[in-house]
Amino acid sequence: MTRPRGATDEQIAAMLRDGATHKEIKTTLRVGGSSITRARTTQQIPYVPRTGDDLRAHLTRRYPQAIEMLRAGATRQSITAATRISAGTLTRIRKALDLPVPQRPRPSSTIPQVLARHLQPYGDGHARWTGPHTGTKPELNAGGRRYNARRQSFAAHHGRTPEGRVTTTCTEPRCIAGAHLADDIVRTEQQAEQQLDATFTAIFGPDAP
Structure with a gap:
């Protein structure tokens, strides 16, 4: 897959630092896996640990303000406004730290x-x-x-x-x-x-x- 105009290594790196998955980056920026790997290498972004205590420690270091706000009961909108962290990343933080993930009520048809x-x-x-x-x-x-x-x-x-x-x-x-x-x-x-x-x-x- 070719990289569209404007999808630079810096843009890919910004999404990686925000905790986006490769799938989310591919969908948003329309880039291939090799482009993501190159951006990770050139921007010196380490792979995020996937599970266990290492993941929780990484998230605690990477998103201290967001975690503090989550534990204080802040809404997703207020956290996003204050930290610019995406909703998907906040959900991953909640799951990794065993914080409750709010369920969106499905609209009920009449x-x-x-x-x-x-x-x-x-x-x-x-x-x-x-x-x-x-x-x-x-x-x-x-x-x-x-x-x-x-x-x-x-x-x-x-x-x-x-x-x-x-x-x-x-x-x-x-x-x-x-x-x-x-x-x-x-x-x-x-x-x-x-x-x-x-x-x-x-x-x-x-x-x-």
């Missing part, structure tokens, strides 16, 4: 966001579920909880929680479009409408307006 992501419309108003399944049941994961995606699609369309079993009313057996789903209440209403239509036809005939 039910509407997951529905928008995995409801794929097709055909005549149908929709298929592109998210995970438990067996044949479409599964919706949001806010750290699991839901029946068909019931959530019904609720989003009808504006209420379904009563009883949710079934598909169209010819597509796996359709999950809210408008094509029915619960006990919708089925009762549909049956009532069908009975009313049948009564009307019996009285006035099939050709009545």
Whole structure:
């Protein structure tokens, strides 16, 4: 891999002194291993010990201010501002010195966001579920909880929680479009409408307006 313009031995050496790994340097500066070795040699940068007491001793000598701030409970942002040490280096220091590494909370998607992501419309108003399944049941994961995606699609369309079993009313057996789903209440209403239509036809005939 050729070195891009501007990736000098001094730049490579600066990342080495900051504790960056060869992989991080290659990715950031787009240089090869031979360039890193040459910069380490010309700049007289020793290899950092990898494990054990030697590593802890090296880090203590190299980053005394950062370690003191870490032990005092300072945030990563404040340490970086004061020492210009990268977040990756701070994580390596924490691990080597058995200091707790804060876990970043993963953003939690809402039910509407997951529905928008995995409801794929097709055909005549149908929709298929592109998210995970438990067996044949479409599964919706949001806010750290699991839901029946068909019931959530019904609720989003009808504006209420379904009563009883949710079934598909169209010819597509796996359709999950809210408008094509029915619960006990919708089925009762549909049956009532069908009975009313049948009564009307019996009285006035099939050709009545």
